[in-house]
Amino acid sequence: MxxxxxxxxxxxxxxxxxxxxxxxxxxxxxxxxxxxxxxxxxxxxxxxxxxxxxxxxxxxxxxxxxxxxxxxxxxxxxxxxxxxxxxxxxxxxxxxxxxxxxxxxxxxxxxxxxxxxxxxxxxxxxxxxxxxxxxxxxxxxxxxxxxxxxxxxxxxxxxxxxxxxxxxxxxxxxxxxxxxxxxxxxxxxxxxxxxxxxxxxxxxxFPTGILFQNTDSDIAVLPSVSISLLLGPLCAIIAVIFMRGLLSLQANLNKISSSEVQRIYIAAFICGLCGGFIPEILGLGGETIEGMLANSYTLSFLFIILIFKLFVTIICLSMGFFGGVFSPALVLGASIGAIFTVLASQLGIDILGDSLILAAMAALSASVIGAPIASIVIIFELTQSYDLAFVAITCVASSCVISTVIFGHSFFDKQLLNRNFKISRGRTEILLSEVTVKDLLGKNDFLKVSNEISQEQLLQTFEKSEFTEAYFVNDENVLLGKIKVNVILSKTKKSIPMDPSPLTLDSNLNISEAIVKVSNFVGESIPVIDGHNKLLGVLNEADLFLEYLKVQDAISYIEKD
CATH class of the missing domain: 1.10.3080.10 (Clc chloride channel)
Structure with a gap:
């Protein structure tokens, strides 16, 4: 031990x-x-x-x-x-x-x-x-x-x-x-x-921190929290516009140009012109955020930064440049928070410090990356201020709830969903989707008969076997139909009442899809076919259930031990 x-x-x-x-x-x-x-x-x-x-x-x-x-x-x-x-x-x-x-x-x-x-x-x-x-x-x-x-x-x-x-x-x-x-x-x-x-x-x-730590934490909590309740939904809306803008432009790039080379030069030209006039919208945005924390910008210029930062970021990330969405989200959030701070100051609410800027940064970035708790904790560690983190909680919570309803859990989840990975359904869905029906074949015997067999011969075959279902195939092993023994016994006609369209599973179907497809199935087995309708084998509900339990055991080992 x-x-x-x-x-x-x-x-x-x-x-x-x-x-x-x-x-x-x-x-x-x-x-x-x-x-x-x-x-x-x-x-x-x-x-x-x-x-x-x-x-x-x-x-x-x-x-x-x-x-x-x-x-x-x-x-x-x-x-x-x-x-x-x-x-x-x-x-x-x-x-x-x-x-x-x-x-x-x-x-x-x-x-x-x-x-x-x-x-x-x-x-x-x-x-x-x-x-x-x-x-x-x-x-x-x-x-x-x-x-x-x-x-x-x-x-x-x-x-x-x-x-x-x-x-x-x-x-x-x-x-x-x-x-x-x-x-x-x-x-x-x-x-x-x-x-x-x-x-x-x-x-x-970097003993003083890589991003920033010189923040004003001398705030009045009540007005800060009250305004953050209004700030959160707006952060969610901007986050959704940002994420949908990225995905929409990325999906329609060929309408702009089919050449990657042309697209990235177009992006460079557009962003270079905008940034030539407004350098605050380019780069990572750390100095821009510091300027907002220092109250260096006018209200009109904050709106300019918000609009053009959103615009050039969507252009850059969609048309050839590569990077993350976290830093731009921080700048967008800081812009909204700074705008609210200036507006509140004009209304006579002055003891807000940097609370709204930091709260909006945490809220908008949390909506984009899908990590609300981490965003709040990061704000707390960066500022060493409980009050600033406390204000961020309400803003982050309302922003994430709204953005999740409108858009989804995060930008990354939507990227995976567009690639047909349903990560929001959990690890079970992913692991089950990695196993195909074909991988489970070979475990079960089944009764396969010729389509030319007589009813009497079929009954004799059933008597000699342990099966209650049979599958009809032609000389090329193409599945033609299925029959149950009780159906034959209940019929007096000599013709065989074959079911020509039984429930089947494609061999390339993953287990998650197969479980959904057979959810209402009642019977002995389910035929598995390939793209040419050839019978490859059969599965039963127990095969799928055991695979599901196997995945659950693996998840339990990873997540609970």
């Missing part, structure tokens, strides 16, 4: 430490590299001309064109068919068959790094989450341990969020809430170790 306990402790500790340290260093490198590139771009932000009080700089357009060119080269010569993101991490954590592609994972992260470094309006936390999950999956493939794949992925994701936000508790909760979708003793220990190690390493490089 002592050796077993020691072995488990070592596995949990080493897994968390190794993944946490590696992911933290990679996350720090990513964030520091993007920030260094942003600082470098600032040196070229010289005014070319002015219109209506706005100064136009050509550098954003030039950098975006350069970035688009580099992305085209990377995607073409390294043969990336589709960028991978958090949705793929969620699927891999729930599926035995959906392994994370290591090459595509790292190249997707590189493309996101290039996009963010060039000033595209994309996020960094989605790519970091995917990078963390990919590193966890890679380490799992090269180690023999009692811990399952989803735990390794969870460790990587928690470490990425922990380093990215300097929020170890938020990282732990995010991994369970948004990725694993369950809490278990088996997973919590290594994920907690990974998240804490990641934050510890990150603090050696």
């Amino acid at each position: 002592f050796l077993k306990t020691l072995n488990i402790t070592l596995q949990v500790s080493l897994t968390g430490i190794v993944i946490g340290a590696i992911v933290s260093l990679c996350s720090i490198g990513f964030v520091f590299g993007v920030q260094s590139a942003a600082d470098f771009r600032v040196n070229f932000d010289s005014c070319l001309f002015g219109i209506g009080g706005l100064c136009f700089a050509i550098s954003p357009l030039l950098f975006l064109i350069l970035t688009a060119t580099l992305i085209i080269i990377v995607k073409k010569f390294l043969n990336i068919s589709r960028y991978h993101g958090p949705a793929d991490v969620i699927l891999s954590a729930h599926s035995n068959g959906a392994e994370l592609d290591i090459k595509t994972g790292f190249l997707s992260t590189f493309s996101a790094f290039v996009s963010a470094s060039g000033g595209a309006s994309v996020g960094q936390y989605g790519p970091l989450v995917h990078l963390g999950g990919t590193i966890g999956s890679l380490i799992k493939r090269h180690t023999k341990t009692m811990l399952t794949k989803d735990v390794f992925i969870g460790c990587g994701v928690a470490a990425a969020i922990s380093a990215g936000f300097n929020s170890p508790i938020g990282g732990i909760i995010f991994a369970h809430e948004a990725i694993l979708r369950h809490f278990s003793f088996r997973a919590i220990a290594p994920i907690a170790v990974s998240s804490v190690v990641s934050a510890t390493v990150a603090n050696q490089f």
Whole structure:
């Protein structure tokens, strides 16, 4: 018992430490590299001309064109068919068959790094989450341990969020809430170790936090909470517009251009022109959020940031640039919160501090990524203020409820649903969909007869067998019909009353679909056919039920032990 306990402790500790340290260093490198590139771009932000009080700089357009060119080269010569993101991490954590592609994972992260470094309006936390999950999956493939794949992925994701936000508790909760979708003793220990190690390493490089921590927490709770109740529904509406805008444009790209090269250059041109006048809408948006927290923008300019940030982000993420949706959601939320703060101030409500800005950031991002509790905890860890987190709770709750009813659980869930993965139905649906009817064949005997058999011969065949049903096939084994012995015995005519259209299962049908199809079936067995209607074998209800129990046992091992 002592050796077993020691072995488990070592596995949990080493897994968390190794993944946490590696992911933290990679996350720090990513964030520091993007920030260094942003600082470098600032040196070229010289005014070319002015219109209506706005100064136009050509550098954003030039950098975006350069970035688009580099992305085209990377995607073409390294043969990336589709960028991978958090949705793929969620699927891999729930599926035995959906392994994370290591090459595509790292190249997707590189493309996101290039996009963010060039000033595209994309996020960094989605790519970091995917990078963390990919590193966890890679380490799992090269180690023999009692811990399952989803735990390794969870460790990587928690470490990425922990380093990215300097929020170890938020990282732990995010991994369970948004990725694993369950809490278990088996997973919590290594994920907690990974998240804490990641934050510890990150603090050696960014002791004041990577994002921001200088917030005004001197607030009046009652007016802040009251206004946040109105703010939440608006955050939900903006989040739904953002997510639907992305999916709609992505679904209609060919109407703009069938060429990926043309589309990304169009995006670079549009975003470069907009960003040339309004640089606050480009990049990750960290400095823009800091400006809002410092009350640096007028009410009219906050509306401009909100509208154009939404516009250029949808353009960038849909038309060739790659990155996350988390950071843009934070900027959009901060814009709405800042607008409410200014409006409240004009009405004489001044003791709000940064509560509405932070609450709206948490609410809008929670609606997009589907992690309300993690969003609230991250706000608490970033600000170290109970009052600010308290205000965020009501805003997050109302936003998530409304966005879930209108749109769905999260943007990632909708992405998976569009790929025919119903992640919202839980791990059971995913695991059952990975097993096909064909995989269960070969366990059951059945009675197969020629279509030319006489009624007397058929009765004799039934008498010699233990079956109560028979299947008629021709010389090519094509299923022609089915009959039950009691039907023959109840008929006096010599012709055989065959059922020409019995319930059948396609061999490529997955178990989840098969269970639904046979839910009202009564009989001995169900014939399984291929695409040419040839009889391959039979299944019964017990086969499907046992497969369901097998999946439930596997889930119990993962989620409850």
